[in-house]
Amino acid sequence: xxxxxxxxxxxxxxxxxxxxxxxxxxxxxxxxxxxxxxxxxxxxxxxxxxxxxxxxxxxxxxxxxxxxxxxxxxxxxxxxxxxxxxxxxxxxxxxxxxxxxxxxxxxxxxxxxxxxxxxxxxxxxxxxxxxxxxxxxxxxxxxxxxxxxxxxxxxxxxxxxxxxxxxxxxxxxxxxxxxx
Amino acid sequence: xxxxxxxxxxxxxxxxxxxxxxxxxxxxxxxxxxxxxxxxxxxxxxxxxxxxxxxxxxxxxxxxxxxxxxxxxxxxxxxxxxxxxxxxxxxxxxxxxxxxxxxxxxxxxxxxxxxxxxxxxxxxxxxxxxxxxxxxxxxxxxxxxxxxxxxxxxxxxxxxxxxxxxxxxxxxxxxxxxxxxxxxxxxxxxxxxxxxxxxxxxxxxxxxxxxxxxxxxxxxxxxxxxxxxxxxxxxxxxxxxxxxxxxxxxxxxxxxxxxxxxxxxxxxxxxxxxxxxxxxxxxxx
Numbered sequence: 473x474x475x476x477x478x479x480x481x482x483x484x485x486x487x488x489x490x491x492x493x494x495x496x497x498x499x500x501x502x503x504x505x506x507x508x509x510x511x512x513x514x515x516x517x518x519x520x521x522x523x524x525x526x527x528x529x530x531x532x533x534x535x536x537x538x539x540x541x542x543x544x545x546x547x548x549x550x551x552x553x554x555x556x557x558x559x560x561x562x563x564x565x566x567x568x569x570x571x572x573x574x575x576x577x578x579x580x581x582x583x584x585x586x587x588x589x590x591x592x593x594x595x596x597x598x599x600x601x602x603x604x605x606x607x608x609x610x611x612x613x614x615x616x617x618x619x620x621x622x623x624x625x626x627x628x629x630x631x632x633x634x635x636x637x638x639x640x641x642x643x644x645x646x647x648x649x650x651x652x
Numbered sequence: 653x654x655x656x657x658x659x660x661x662x663x664x665x666x667x668x669x670x671x672x673x674x675x676x677x678x679x680x681x682x683x684x685x686x687x688x689x690x691x692x693x694x695x696x697x698x699x700x701x702x703x704x705x706x707x708x709x710x711x712x713x714x715x716x717x718x719x720x721x722x723x724x725x726x727x728x729x730x731x732x733x734x735x736x737x738x739x740x741x742x743x744x745x746x747x748x749x750x751x752x753x754x755x756x757x758x759x760x761x762x763x764x765x766x767x768x769x770x771x772x773x774x775x776x777x778x779x780x781x782x783x784x785x786x787x788x789x790x791x792x793x794x795x796x797x798x799x800x801x802x803x804x805x806x807x808x809x810x811x812x813x814x815x816x817x818x819x820x821x822x823x824x825x826x827x828x829x830x831x832x833x834x835x836x837x838x839x840x841x842x843x844x845x846x847x848x849x850x851x852x853x854x855x856x857x858x859x860x861x862x863x864x865x866x867x868x869x870x871x872x873x874x875x876x877x878x879x880x881x882x883x884x885x886x887x888x889x890x891x892x893x894x895x896x897x898x899x900x901x902x903x904x905x906x907x908x909x910x911x912x913x914x915x916x917x918x919x920x921x922x923x924x925x926x927x928x929x930x931x932x933x934x935x936x937x
Contacts, residue, residue, distance in 0.1 A: 519666040536907035542669045542791035549794065 520553075529557035533614065533641040540581050545589040548628050551621030559632060561592055562614045562641055565607045575602060579615050594635035607637065614641045657905060664904050671906075672793040677896045677914070679805040680854045681866055684811050685892030687847055688867040689874070689885050690823045698749065699737060700864040702756035703848060704855040705735040709759030712766040727852055733759075738840055748927035790900070790910050804853050808846055814910060815839065820881050859911045869918035876922075876929040891921050 483615075526532035532540050540561075547554045561577035570576070578593040594615050600606065607613050617632025664670050668677055684700075691699055710729040717725075812819065821829035822839045830836045849899040874887035899914030 499842075519663075519668075522663055522666060538791060538904060538907040539664060539667070539670075542667070542673075545792040546667075546669055 518607045519521055526560070527558070527562045528616065530554065530559045530619070531617075532559065532561040537582065541590055543625060544581060544592065544630070547619070547630055548590070548621075551628055552632065554619050557619050558616065559592075559619045560614065560616045560638075560641065561632075562612065565611050566591065566611060567602060567606065567609055577602070579604060579613060591630075593629060593631040595631060595633055597634045597636055614638050661901065661905060668795075669791050669793060670904060672795070672798045673744040673790045673910070674897065674900055675798055676801045677790060677792055677900045677910075678893050679801050680850070680863075681870075681892040681896035681914075682852060682889055683805050683808040683850050683887040684866040685870040685888045686808060686885060687843070688892075689848060689881070689888050690819060690843060691847065691867055692871040692875075693823050695749070696738065696752070697868050698752050698756070698848065698864070699734070700851055700867040702737065702752040703730055703851045704859075704863055705756040705760040705763070706730050707823060707852050709763035709766075709853050712763035716766050716770040723852075727849070731845055731848040734851075735841060738844035738847065765772050779926060791904075801853060810840065810852060811846060815842065818841065823881075828871075865915040865918055866896070869915070869922050870895070871935055873918070873922040873925040876925040891918070891925075895921055 502545075506547055520530070523530045523532070523534065525534055532543060535543060544561075561579055561581070563581040566578045566580045568576040568578070576593055577596070578591045580591045592615075596605070597617075614637070615632055616634050616638055617635030620631050620633050621628055622631065691697060707730045710726040714725040733755055737755065767871050818834055818839050819827075821832070822833055822836050822843075824838045826840075851863055854866070870888040870892035871884065872886040873891050878884045878887050894919040896914050899917045900910060902908065902909040902917075903913040
């Protein structure tokens with residue numbers, strides 16, 4: 473009797489686990505789905521309020537690389553939560569030109585193991601020409617701008633509009649040197 | 653200094669993904685330590701590594717074929733491999749350790765080759781690194797991952813408690829347990845299936861490096877000081893959970909790789925327990 477009850481409980485848990493497996497690979501949350509639980513959304517204000525610093529809604533330079541990596545992943549997963557915010561971020565400059573000749577400028581944030589990277593694309597305010605007006609590839613930079621998200625081939629990308637490359641702010645929030 | 657670190661930690665804990673990482677990390681540590689004692693005693697310490705490489709190979713195939721949810725391919729392949737290794741390993745021409753090594757490196761090689769021949773992502777090295785070392789994927793969990801992990805932990809703990817006596821018998825003397833009427837093959841199958849589930853789950857969350865260490869180190873550390881099966885299991889579970897908690901917190905505070913920080917904590921505890929057992933002579937008793 474006890475064993476049957478236990479087996480039934482285990483089977484129920486297995487079904488729950490497998491149904492969760494199915495949900496795991498669902499596409500990233502869209503604007504209509506708006507996150508997976510109410511408890512998640514109720515906790516937004518705490519850490520978002522703490523990220524406001526130095527006139528920016530979301531100052532990612534306050535975080536270390538592990539936390540910044542996790543935070544940017546959250547931004548990609550829940551772009552509606554962050555769209556329109558002023559953001560400051562430090563990372564490595566990256567330039568990419570696709571087959572159609574479109575240029576992408578982004579700041580890459582590596583994780584602690586230095587093998588995974590999260591990137592935020594940026595579009596500088598005003599007219600700028602590569603490479604004259606941009607840093608060297610891989611150079612550590614701090615970029616500010618207004619966050620926007622767009623979908624391309626079912627992938628969500630983040631970009632900073634009206635962006636500006638500002639004096640370098642090391643992770644932790646200390647102004648060190650000017651690159652411009 | 654300490655108060656600064658505490659306030660920093662308090663701030664980081666306001667992030668949902670940090671709380672998810674801690675919950676999932678501790679549950680995986682607990683489950684793998686329970687299984688770890690059985691696997692180490694059955695001389696299958698390396699099975700975590702082997703099966704996670706099998707899962708890596710299956711993941712590559714799923715990516716190449718274009719399966720929407722790769723879990724539908726990874727899980728069955730890993731479960732079948734675990735059954736083949738754990739259930740029939742002792743009766744085949746290729747014995748346990750050789751079979752694990754063969755499947756492990758074979759699946760790794762095929763998986764890596766497929767990822768290079770049919771790349772589905774522009775960053776192959778990052779994909780491989782993330783799968784093998786977990787990287788910071790534990791900081792990118794969603795609430796569905798947490799529920800999946802809680803459900804799996806309930807299954808593993810329930811099975812372990814319900815079938816504790818049978819698992820004990822099968823672990824120590826399979827032939828004797830068969831002679832006394834215990835369906836040893838059935839329990840080996842159960843252990844194999846649970847092992848595969850835990851490894852697939854943990855590999856997706858924290859990487860194959862971490863799951864191997866979580867299986868081996870807590871069990872071996874506990875065996876330095878305790879002689880009974882129950883004592884070893886309880887001590888192993890405590891060591892595993894404490895090391896996972898310390899490792900995750902340190903990696904969040906000091907921005908170190910999560911998986912290797914937890915493994916470093918496990919190694920430190922093993923050295924301490926080995927030293928204590930050497931001083932007190934408990935391992936010889």
